[in-house]
Amino acid sequence: MNMIEAINSAMDVALERDRAVTIFGQDVGYFGGVFRATDGLQKKYGASRVFDAPITEGGIVAVAVGMGAYGKRPVVEIQFADYIYPAADQLISEAARMRYRTGGEWWSPITVRSPYGGGIYGGQTHSQSPEGIFTHVAGLKTVIPSNPYDAKGLLLAAIEDDDPVLFFEPKRLYNGPFDGHHDRPVRPWAKHPASEVPEGHYIVPLGKAAVAREGTAVTVLAYGTMVHVALAAAEDSGIDAEILDLRTLVPLDLEAIKASVQKTGRCVVIHEATRTCGFGAELAALVQEHCFFELEAPVERVTGWDTPYPHAFEWEYFPGPKRLAEAMRRTIEI
Amino acid sequence: MTYPRNDHGIHVPMPNARPGDSADFSHHAIPPAGSVPMPPVDVAPADIHGHAFTLIRVLDEDGNAVGPWNPGLSVETLRQGLRSMMLTRAYDARMVRVQRQGKTSFYMKCTGEEAVAVAAAMALDRGDMCFPTYRQQGLLVARDWPLVDMMNQVYSNSRDRLKGRQMPVFYSSREAGFFSISGNLGTQYSQSVGWAMGAAADGDPRIAAAWIGEGATAEGDFHHALTFASVYQAPVILNIVNNQWAISSFSGIAGGERTTFAARGLAFGIPALRADGNDFLAVHAVTSWAAQRARQGLGPTLIELFTYRAEGHSTSDDPSKYRPGSEAQAWPLGDPIERLKTHLINLGAWSQAEHDDLAKALDDEVRAAGKESESYGTLSGGDRPAPSTMFDDVYKDMPAHLVAQRSQAGL
Numbered sequence: 001m002n003m004i005e006a007i008n009s010a011m012d013v014a015l016e017r018d019r020a021v022t023i024f025g026q027d028v029g030y031f032g033g034v035f036r037a038t039d040g041l042q043k044k045y046g047a048s049r050v051f052d053a054p055i056t057e058g059g060i061v062a063v064a065v066g067m068g069a070y071g072k073r074p075v076v077e078i079q080f081a082d083y084i085y086p087a088a089d090q091l092i093s094e095a096a097r098m099r100y101r102t103g104g105e106w107w108s109p110i111t112v113r114s115p116y117g118g119g120i121y122g123g124q125t126h127s128q129s130p131e132g133i134f135t136h137v138a139g140l141k142t143v144i145p146s147n148p149y150d151a152k153g154l155l156l157a158a159i160e161d162d163d164p165v166l167f168f169e170p171k172r173l174y175n176g177p178f179d180g181h182h183d184r185p186v187r188p189w190a191k192h193p194a195s196e197v198p199e200g201h202y203i204v205p206l207g208k209a210a211v212a213r214e215g216t217a218v219t220v221l222a223y224g225t226m227v228h229v230a231l232a233a234a235e236d237s238g239i240d241a242e243i244l245d246l247r248t249l250v251p252l253d254l255e256a257i258k259a260s261v262q263k264t265g266r267c268v269v270i271h272e273a274t275r276t277c278g279f280g281a282e283l284a285a286l287v288q289e290h291c292f293f294e295l296e297a298p299v300e301r302v303t304g305w306d307t308p309y310p311h312a313f314e315w316e317y318f319p320g321p322k323r324l325a326e327a328m329r330r331t332i333e334i
Numbered sequence: 335m336t337y338p339r340n341d342h343g344i345h346v347p348m349p350n351a352r353p354g355d356s357a358d359f360s361h362h363a364i365p366p367a368g369s370v371p372m373p374p375v376d377v378a379p380a381d382i383h384g385h386a387f388t389l390i391r392v393l394d395e396d397g398n399a400v401g402p403w404n405p406g407l408s409v410e411t412l413r414q415g416l417r418s419m420m421l422t423r424a425y426d427a428r429m430v431r432v433q434r435q436g437k438t439s440f441y442m443k444c445t446g447e448e449a450v451a452v453a454a455a456m457a458l459d460r461g462d463m464c465f466p467t468y469r470q471q472g473l474l475v476a477r478d479w480p481l482v483d484m485m486n487q488v489y490s491n492s493r494d495r496l497k498g499r500q501m502p503v504f505y506s507s508r509e510a511g512f513f514s515i516s517g518n519l520g521t522q523y524s525q526s527v528g529w530a531m532g533a534a535a536d537g538d539p540r541i542a543a544a545w546i547g548e549g550a551t552a553e554g555d556f557h558h559a560l561t562f563a564s565v566y567q568a569p570v571i572l573n574i575v576n577n578q579w580a581i582s583s584f585s586g587i588a589g590g591e592r593t594t595f596a597a598r599g600l601a602f603g604i605p606a607l608r609a610d611g612n613d614f615l616a617v618h619a620v621t622s623w624a625a626q627r628a629r630q631g632l633g634p635t636l637i638e639l640f641t642y643r644a645e646g647h648s649t650s651d652d653p654s655k656y657r658p659g660s661e662a663q664a665w666p667l668g669d670p671i672e673r674l675k676t677h678l679i680n681l682g683a684w685s686q687a688e689h690d691d692l693a694k695a696l697d698d699e700v701r702a703a704g705k706e707s708e709s710y711g712t713l714s715g716g717d718r719p720a721p722s723t724m725f726d727d728v729y730k731d732m733p734a735h736l737v738a739q740r741s742q743a744g745l
Contacts, residue, residue: 066531103494
C-alpha cells in the first residue's frame, strides 16, 4: 500500500470495529477527499458515519468536540494543515483542555487529520508545517508518520486514543518515499519494505520512536518527510548517521533520543517548519539538558527559513539532503 | 431610518441613555401579551418569519396568562419554578457577599434573567444536555443540583470536582446535563450541535440546548453552529440571551440596531422565535415548542430571549460607569420573579406571606449550604485540592515529561 491507501485502510478498520467512529470534513464523503484518503468509505459505511462538512474548520473541530462529549469518536479532516488556524481556538482552548478543566468529567477523543508540508508548489496556503504551534499546547498529542506501515498503525492508535490527537500527514509522501531530490522521479511505495501493510487491525503505539538507520557518527532527529531527506543525506554523503524517526512529537520518546545521542555524541535536528520556536528548538534543548556531557559538538538545526513558504522558491526554502549533510559534517569535524 | 455618522464617516452605535440620563427603552416595540399566534411544530420556517421580529408573551401587565402560547402549567409546576428562581437569586446574593469578603476571586449573578434558565430547564427533559454560558446557573438549581457542589467550585476548595482549575462559576456537571463552561465565548454553541448530531445518529431521544449572549453572536462559533445545525437538521435548541449588555457594550455594538437577534436564524432556514425572557411562561412555552420540534426530527430552533441584565457583568464590573442607575427598574418587561409571583397570587395559589416565608427558608438553605461548603475551604483559607493534582488530567495517562515536571515542582 502507499501511504494514502494505508491511511484509508486505518479509517476503514476503525469504522468497522467501532460504531462510535465518525468521519467528516470538507469533501471527505461522496468524493472521498481531495487526496482520496476517505475514498469509498461513505459508500461502505453510509452518509451518517462518513459525510461532507461545510467549509468551516472551526465548526468542524467544534462539532467534533461536541460529538466526542456525546460519546462518539470523531475523525475529522482539515483539507490542508494551513487551514487549521481557523480551528485553533477549538483545538487549543477547548479540545486540549476539556479533560483538565472538567477534572476528568469530559474529554475530547477526537483525531484531526491534515496533510502538511510543501512540495506541491502550494505556496503559503498549501505548504505549511504548523506542528510546533500545537506541540506547545498542553493537552494535545501530535503525530507525524513517515511511511505507510506507521501511518496506518499510528492513525489507529490516534483514533483509539482518548486524548485529542493532531495527525499530520506528509503529503509529499502520500505516493512514494521522497528522497529529498526534487529533480529525481518519485519512486512508488510499492518496492519499499514499509509498504507491507497488513489489511486488518494493528497499532503503532504513540510515544515510541523508530531507528530508521543505525549509525555511529551523528544522530539525526527527524519526522515525516525529513526522515527520507535524512536517509538520502546519509547515503549521498557517506556519513554513518543514526537516523531517528520520532513518529510522535507529543508524547515524545526522550529515552530513544538520549540513547542515540549518548552513543554518537553528536546531534542534528531537522524539520521543514520555520526555525524560531520550532519543535527543533525543543529537541535541541532536551538533548542539551540530558546529553550535555556526552556531546562532542553543539546541536545543529536544519530547518525551513523563517519566512512564509514561498511559491517559486520551494527548493531553496526546503531543508534538503545537501543542507543536512553540511550540518552533519560541521558537527563531526568539531 | 438613518443613523448618525461620526467624524470619520462610520456609524458607531450609542445607547439611548448614559449615566445621568433617564433610562430610555422607548425604541423597543413591545406587543401585547397573547398577541402572537402559536404555529404547529412542523410549520415551514418560511411561514413564521414574523415570529423573529415580534415578542411572544404570555403574562400580561396584570400577571394573567393569556393567548395561544400559554403552556397551561399546573400550579405545582409554577410554584416549583418560582422556588427555583428565588433560590437562584438567593444563591447569587450570598455568593456576591462572600466574594466581597475575599473568599473567592470573582462571581457573576444572573439577576433579572432567572426565568431564562429555570423555565428552560423545566421545559426540557432531565437527560437533555445543556451547553450554557456562565449566566445559566439556574439550570443547575432547577435540576436540583446541590448548591454545596456549586459553591465548592466557586471556592476552588478541597471538594471542588474541577480541582481548583476553573474560574468561579465555570461549573461542569455531566450528571446534571450541564456542559463545562468556557471563558472563550460561544465555543459551546457549535459544540452543542455536535452533541446533538451524535445523539441523532444513535437514535437517542435526548436533545441539546445551548445559550449564547447577544454580544457573543459576533463570534465565529455562533455562525458555525447555525450552519451545522441547519445543514444537518440537528436536534438542538439555540438560545440567544439578549440581555442588552455585553459588559459595557450595549446590544447595538453586536448589531442589534439593524435587526433582531432572532432574525439571524432566518438566513439559515432555521425557525426563529423571539420571546419575553422575563416571562417564565413564555420561556417555558417556546422551549417546549422547540424541544418538540427537535424530538420529532424537525431540526433546530433559534430562540431570542429578550431580557435585561439587571446587575453588573460580574463582580469586577461597575455598570454605573456606562448606563443609568435606574435602567433596571425601567425595563419594560419587569422582573421574572415578581411577575410569576403576581400570577400565582392572581390564581389564588400564592400569597405575599407565603412568598416571604419561602424567601426566608431559601435564604436559610443557602446559608446552611454556604457553611458546609466553607468547611471544605475557600480560595482564601482552609482546605484546598492537593497542588500535585495540578498535573493530573492534562492527558488520560500522565506522560513522562509531566511526571518529571511534577517531581521537579516537589509535588
